[in-house]
Amino acid sequence: MSTLFHSLKVQSVEPDTQEAVIVSFEVPPELRETFGFTQGQYLTLRKRIDGQDLRRSYSICAGVDDGVLRVGVRKVRGGVFSNWINEALQPGDEISVMAPQGRFHVPLAPEERRHHLGIAGGSGITPILSIMKTVLAREPGSRFTLIYGNRQLRSTMFKEELEDLKNRYLTRLVLHHVFSDEHTDAPINMGFLDRAKLGEFLSTLVPAWSIDHAYICGPFQMNDEAEAALRAAGVPESAIHIERFGIAQPAAAPVGAVMHEARPGDAERARVVIVRDGLRREIEFQRDQPSILDCASAAGLEVPYSCTSGVCGTCRAKVIEGDVRMERNFALDKAEVAAGFVLTCQAHPTTERVVLSFDER
DSSP states (O other): OOEEEEEEEEEEEEEEEEEEEEEEEEEEEEGTTTTTTTTEEEEEEEEEEEEEEEEEEBBSSSSSEEEEEEEEOOTTTOOOHHHHHHHHHOOOOOEEEEEOBBBOOOOOOOTOOOEEEEEEGGHHHHHHHHHHHHHHHHOOTTTTEEEEESSOOGGOHHHHHHHHHHHHTTTTTEEOOOOOOOOSSSSGSSSSSOOHHHHHHHHHSSSSSGGEEEEEEHHHHHHHHHHHHHHHOOGGGGEEEESOOOOOOOOOOOOOOOOOOOTTTOEEEEEEEETTTTTEEEEEETSSOOOHHHHHTTTTTTOOOOOOOSSOTTTTTEEESSEEESSOOOSSHHHHHHTTTTEEEEEESOOOOOEESSSOO
């Protein structure tokens, strides 16, 4: 998997709601293999905006057989990148894009008859739409149920495309819309996607025992509540898959507070060897630096990253030698951590020498 950026031309920017657009890219023949994707993956976009070098990750919202590469971008309050895309990006513009990444999927099984459940909130529909379209096309014996939460119908991303899919797969796709700010005839379709609401679905319309795989993507709290509801209903942990777009917002920190505070056991000073594309570069890490990623960037190294919050997994690397600790981790599963993978944006050396490889993907 390449972690290099490639310049892609914007093919189209289509309004979807008042607050969201769908951006499609032209992929030249020589990059088609590079930008081949698995359902549920995301793209990292890079652009200099108002003098700032910014990167953001957006989930691919196409099925693997659609023949297009596109992402859905909803405006975020105060979000420089998302607002620029919605307000300024035009067809024909070029933007730097990293090859698809992410592990929010399970292997397809065309010969099996499985029941997949998607639980999406707001723009969290984007990766689940990719998974849903691919599963319905590639697993002819499987079915998909989507529980999709929004404020109102008019703020619902992909509402027309979802209805088209429902009409195409009449016996295999079930949609349940839930609105927090709009009245519906059925009480189950009103409110927030919290543990109680989802528990109601799992005990009636979507029996928990029938679910083979569940995919969750939405606001941080919704993700946690959905996971709790599924586990309380008896869905095994191995069948629950979560993609996070952000982290819980902490209370405001006092003025002068240190967000990345050194802990007992952290190395006072460490030599860190960074391996990328077969090349090795050694840098010196000081105990008071925020992370290995920050240290590498300050030293002028071009390393992959996007959110810098421990959520997206773009900065994932493997510890070949030495030990590190992570501040937080919302992207790696237990098996990846056990195999030595870390999020470099959250990593602090605990030994005086560390070797990290970005080539071990």
